[in-house]
Amino acid sequence: MSPTESEPSDAEPAENEHTAPAARTARTELKAAVCAEIDRRAGEITAVSREVLHNPETGFREERTARLVRDRFAAMGLEPRSGMAGTGVAARMDGRAHRRTVAVLGELDALLVADHPCADPATGAAHACGHNAQIASLLGTAYGLAPVMDRLDGDAALMAVPAEECIEVDWRLDRRAAGDLEFIVGKPELVRLGAFDGVDMAMMVHAGPAVASPAMSVSMTANGSLVKRVTFHGTAAHAGATPWNGANALKAATLSLAAIDAQRDTFRDADAVRVSQILTGGEAVSAVPASARMEVMVRAATVEAMQDASDKVDRALRAGALALGVRLEIETVGAYLPLRPDAPFADLAYANCVELFGAGEVVRDAGSMGGSTDMGDLGFLMPVLHPWSASGCDAPFHGPAFHTADHEAAAVAPAKAMAMTVVDLLADGAAGAERVIADSGPKLGTEEYLDLRRSFDAHTVEDPLERLR
Ligand SMILES: [Zn+2]
Ligand SMILES: [Zn+2]
Structure with a gap:
């Protein structure tokens, strides 16, 4: 490095050391153009947010929403591809x-929130x-990028993806058993089907x-999770006349819940473990419940902590089954892997968010x-960016009071932040994208990733009393 290079005359941030002033100016102009176009179409953008809000559909069944996206892509002159993992819609914009x-x-x-x-x-x-x-x-x-794609050196893959929420697990596992899908949430299924092949x-x-406020939180970690469909198989009997002839599946399940709760002290704070359950059992109060079903979700910050917590939950389930002498069936499937943000990607987005909202309105690491x-x-496969915007509503997430109240903050401003970041990635020979890929560290190949996902899956049926015989 020459002396002049080691002592840059201006005090620009590190990201710009690689970039000639002319290229910076060009990117600034491109960003101004994408933001102007998004502002021009802001009314259309907020109308879509409202329309989808009032036409909710759960995962892998988003037929109307998918049609809306396909029609909008087609109206832009793109060639949408529909039906990916059932309802996914994609379109490419070429640079x-x-x-x-x-x-x-x-x-x-x-989600499912009936009230x-x-x-x-x-x-x-x-x-x-x-x-x-x-x-x-x-x-x-997409609207913002359309007029500038001919000045970018890479492509945008626009994708409306199904089934991020892990709900209706029974229905999804039944579809899995029927061979309609393998993974119970959308993005892993899309990876398996090749929809992300060639995406960087x-x-x-x-x-x-x-x-x-904050207008945007750029970077956040999230837990990975596993889902268990659990069935306790007991024996029915008249609850008044001969309860001693029964084996109470519901009581086995409630004992298991107590045993799971007793594990909480064994989870390390840093692993952010959560174990959530819903339980249904019995058919009529006049009979000893012969069957109880539980859905369990185990979350943790690392793959290792996910597996550790999963093993402890299985032990707790066995403890309840053993105490009541009922058979136990556990079907475990991976739901999500932990989110570990890629700092080089977040740095680009952070700079754009500060430009849009001011430093006081942007949280870098939440x-x-x-x-x-x-x-x-x-x-696990590629660098990712998953910021959180304001929504105009501070009610608890996933509850009946949470909704998008400020569609400008939740849809228009994020569109600008994303389009500006795409410009940073794909302008100047896609040098920004190359840096993000090089600096984000090693990732898994598709087959390695699929093997990791499948390593969580297990289906066991056991009689805990057999262990004692
Ligand atoms: Zn959610
Ligand atoms: Zn969500």
Whole structure:
């Protein structure tokens, strides 16, 4: 390095050391152009966010929402591809060169919150996680980038993706048993089907429970998780006349819950372990319940902690089954891998968010969010970016009061942040994308990733009393 290079005359941040002033000026002009176009179409973008909010559909069943996205892509002159993992929709926007491909994602699905004011009365589906704004910000990003793609040296892969939420597990496992899908959430299924082949990095923005400030939290970690479908198989008997002839599956299940709760002290704070359950058991109060079913979700910050907590939950389930002498069936499937943000990617987005909102409105690292997302899965394969925007609502997430109240903050502003970041990645020979890939560290290949996902899966049926015989 020459003396002049080692002592730059200006005090620009490290990201710009690699970049000639002319290229910086060109990127500034491109960013101004994408933001102007997004502002021009802001009314359309917020209208999409509202329309999807009032037409919620749960994962792998997002038919109307997928049609909306396909129609908007087609209206832009793109060639949408539909039906990926059932309902996914993708379209490509080509640059003048094809050095790297950046995926811009929006999640199609809603939750089940039947008492939500915007719930579908027939299904109980409701956008209590704000994914409606993601569909709008995906389209907004596409609108902003369209006029400048011929000055970028890579491609944008626009993708509306199904089933981020891990719900309706029974229905999904039945579809899995029928061979319709392998993974119970959308992005892993899309990876398996090759939808991310040739994609180098992926970004999205999720609306979060903040009224207006911070406008954006750029980087956050999230837990990985496993789901267990558990059945206790007992023996029915008349609950009044001969209860001693029965084996009470519901009591076995409730003992197991106590044993799971007793494990909590064994989980390290740093691993952010959460174990959640829902339980149904018995058919009529006049009979000893012959069957009890439980869904268990085990979350943790690392793959190792996920496996450790899963093993402890299995022991607790066996303890309840053993005490009551009932058979135990456990079907375990991976839901999500932990999200570990890629700092070089977040640095680019942070700079753009500061430009849009001011430094006081942007949080660079927001720590652990406790919940899970299948964006974590993509992060094992490629650099990912998963910021959280304000939504105009600070009610608890996933509850009936959470909804997108400020569609500008949740859809229009994120579209600008994403389109500006795509410019940083793909302008100047896609040098920004090359740096993010080089500095984000090693990632798994698709087969290694699929092997890791499948390593969580197990299905056992056992009679704990057999162990004592
Ligand atoms: Zn959610
Ligand atoms: Zn969500």
